[in-house]
Amino acid sequence: MELFGIFFAAFLINNILLIRFIALCSFFGVSTKIDTSIGMSLAVIFVMTISSAVSWMIYNFLLTPFHLEFLRTATFILTIAALVQLEELYMKKMVPGLYRAMGIYLPLITTNCAILAVAFLAIDYRYSFVQAMVYSLGVSFGYSLAIVLFAYIRERMALAPIPKWFQGYPIAFITAALMSLAFLGFTGMFGL
Amino acid sequence: MNLWKDFNQGIIKENPVLRLMIGLCPTLAVSNNATNALGMSVAVAFVLICSNWVVALIRKITPDEIRIPIFIIVISTFVTISDYIMHAYYPDLYAALGVFVPLIVVNCIILGRAEAFAYRNPVLNSILDGVGMSLGFALALVSIGVIREALGAGSVFGITLFNPAVAATIMILPPGAFITIGFIMAFLNKAEKKVQ
Numbered sequence: 001m002e003l004f005g006i007f008f009a010a011f012l013i014n015n016i017l018l019i020r021f022i023a024l025c026s027f028f029g030v031s032t033k034i035d036t037s038i039g040m041s042l043a044v045i046f047v048m049t050i051s052s053a054v055s056w057m058i059y060n061f062l063l064t065p066f067h068l069e070f071l072r073t074a075t076f077i078l079t080i081a082a083l084v085q086l087e088e089l090y091m092k093k094m095v096p097g098l099y100r101a102m103g104i105y106l107p108l109i110t111t112n113c114a115i116l117a118v119a120f121l122a123i124d125y126r127y128s129f130v131q132a133m134v135y136s137l138g139v140s141f142g143y144s145l146a147i148v149l150f151a152y153i154r155e156r157m158a159l160a161p162i163p164k165w166f167q168g169y170p171i172a173f174i175t176a177a178l179m180s181l182a183f184l185g186f187t188g189m190f191g192l
Numbered sequence: 193m194n195l196w197k198d199f200n201q202g203i204i205k206e207n208p209v210l211r212l213m214i215g216l217c218p219t220l221a222v223s224n225n226a227t228n229a230l231g232m233s234v235a236v237a238f239v240l241i242c243s244n245w246v247v248a249l250i251r252k253i254t255p256d257e258i259r260i261p262i263f264i265i266v267i268s269t270f271v272t273i274s275d276y277i278m279h280a281y282y283p284d285l286y287a288a289l290g291v292f293v294p295l296i297v298v299n300c301i302i303l304g305r306a307e308a309f310a311y312r313n314p315v316l317n318s319i320l321d322g323v324g325m326s327l328g329f330a331l332a333l334v335s336i337g338v339i340r341e342a343l344g345a346g347s348v349f350g351i352t353l354f355n356p357a358v359a360a361t362i363m364i365l366p367p368g369a370f371i372t373i374g375f376i377m378a379f380l381n382k383a384e385k386k387v388q
Contacts, residue, residue, distance in 0.1 A: 024216040173373050177371040
């Protein structure tokens with residue numbers, strides 16, 4: 001039940017894109033087509049799970065025992081950058097099908113703040129390893145849900161009659177506002 | 193003249209938030225009141241100016257192949273400094289900004305300026321570029337913060353303007369951030385067309 005609560009809160013109530021406002025660059029950048037948003041979501045689910053596991057271990061087994069907590073920011077971002085490179089090499093060799101599906105999104109992930117944010121938040125919330133894993137799964141599924149829905153709406157909007165000054169980014173922001181309003185409705189569900 | 197141009201372009205012409213669409217996360221997340229917006233702007237300005245300065249200082253001895261990791265280390269050093277200073281002296285602000293303080297390290301504005309400007313220009317120009325970009329960021333962030341706080345809580349910088357009971361609370365909730373920035377961009381589009 002506790003794990004379900006963590007998952008559900010990360011998935012809908014504190015949706016990383018629409019409520020927490022993390023990783024918005026990718027939210028507006030890759031959501032013009034459904035295909036690209038699905039590719040990005042796959043890459044985020046994959047990288048976020050692995051990188052939050054690794055950064056949790058680094059923080060708790062390496063930085064804390066040696067009292068090096070102040071190196072947290074530098075260590076995490078370098079770890080994530082190195083990890084993304086390794087994963088890219090590994091997938092190119094071992095699972096070329098999946099690699100083609102994620103394609104160019106893997107290197108972009110390094111600058112996706114969601115990955116780094118989850119690593120920080122799991123530590124700020126003092127989660128155990130299992131809790132941190134469940135949390136990062138919830139966040140990455142929430143990311144995928146929001147970005148794929150948003151891409152569907154934006155594809156439809158290409159044909160809609162939009163006032164001249166609102167074409168492009170302004171209307172995308174208004175759309176995001178309405179989606180965010182809908183997600184706000186989950187607040188308080190299951191007493192969370 | 194050239195120095196003035198480097199300083200000037202970040203404020204309106206290449207405003208990082210409203211023009212280049214970078215650094216959006218902190219802009220939307222911490223702009224629910226003007227005080228938080230100002231605090232965030234100061235933290236970003238400190239990191240941006242210092243990292244531009246150091247990157248420009250070491251640009252002659254930085255090997256081209258590993259420049260990005262070097263930039264990241266420089267940036268994360270200054271982020272850690274501002275993180276600890278804010279934690280020690282402004283605990284309330286630190287609590288309000290939360291995870292967005294360490295996340296300055298992945299703020300695209302800072303790495304973008306290191307790569308696009310400071311790595312190719314002398315120290316003084318880079319510092320001025322940092323100051324200009326920080327002012328542009330602060331301008332966008334604080335104006336969004338003022339609008340949201342005024343409409344959503346009936347106050348500006350904590351000073352009450354009207355009865356908060358009649359304020360539109362939605363503006364200080366997450367959707368309000370998207371609405372505000374959407375309308376500001378639409379107005380800018382319109383103003384730009386008019387000037388042309």
